[in-house]
Amino acid sequence: MTIEILLRYVHFISIFTIVGALVSEHLLLKKSLSRSEVGRLAKIDGVYGLAVLVLLAVGLTLWLGAYGKPTEFYSSNPLFHTKLTLFIVIGILSIYPTVFFIKNKNGDQEENIKVPNIIFWMVRLELLLLFVIPILAGLMAKGIGITE
Numbered sequence: 001m002t003i004e005i006l007l008r009y010v011h012f013i014s015i016f017t018i019v020g021a022l023v024s025e026h027l028l029l030k031k032s033l034s035r036s037e038v039g040r041l042a043k044i045d046g047v048y049g050l051a052v053l054v055l056l057a058v059g060l061t062l063w064l065g066a067y068g069k070p071t072e073f074y075s076s077n078p079l080f081h082t083k084l085t086l087f088i089v090i091g092i093l094s095i096y097p098t099v100f101f102i103k104n105k106n107g108d109q110e111e112n113i114k115v116p117n118i119i120f121w122m123v124r125l126e127l128l129l130l131f132v133i134p135i136l137a138g139l140m141a142k143g144i145g146i147t148e
């Protein structure tokens, strides 16, 4: 019981960290950024990446591990697979902004860099999907959607 509670706790804390990092990126993004501002975004993006890895590890343990509900409870629920798919889509959307931040943070820190529009839209889409997942999680946790 205790390990399951701990896993759920870390599951939520990593979600809060991901939301906090993505909202910060969205607020700090501007059409033109100095390299030092890009460096700050790269650091926030690093925290985001770490939280995603922790969330995935804990999520997989809650799903496949011997804690809480049996693995089949989730594997037989399309809502769970939709949740995982949205999580993977968020991961794919996060690649280009991460590469942009890493590629543009070094050099003259006062130099201004133009931020491609698509970076704004990728961060916004990540946030949108992130706000959809909890409804799927709540439904799947109650067993709604399970197909016999």
Ligand code: HEM
Binding pocket: 011, 015, 018, 055, 056, 058, 059, 060, 062, 063, 069, 074, 084, 087, 130, 133, 134, 137, 138, 139, 140, 141, 142
């Ligand atoms: C951004 C991504 C994610 C969000 C926002 C999220 C959200 C949630 C929420 C809100 C719950 C609690 C549901 C409830 O008790 O009503 C939950 C539980 C859970 N999540 Fe996630 N989750 C995410 C990613 C993942 C991933 C990647 C996995 C698996 C690889 C996963 C597996 C689970 C499992 C197994 C539970 C336990 C559900 C239960 O109590 O039956 N989650 N998640």
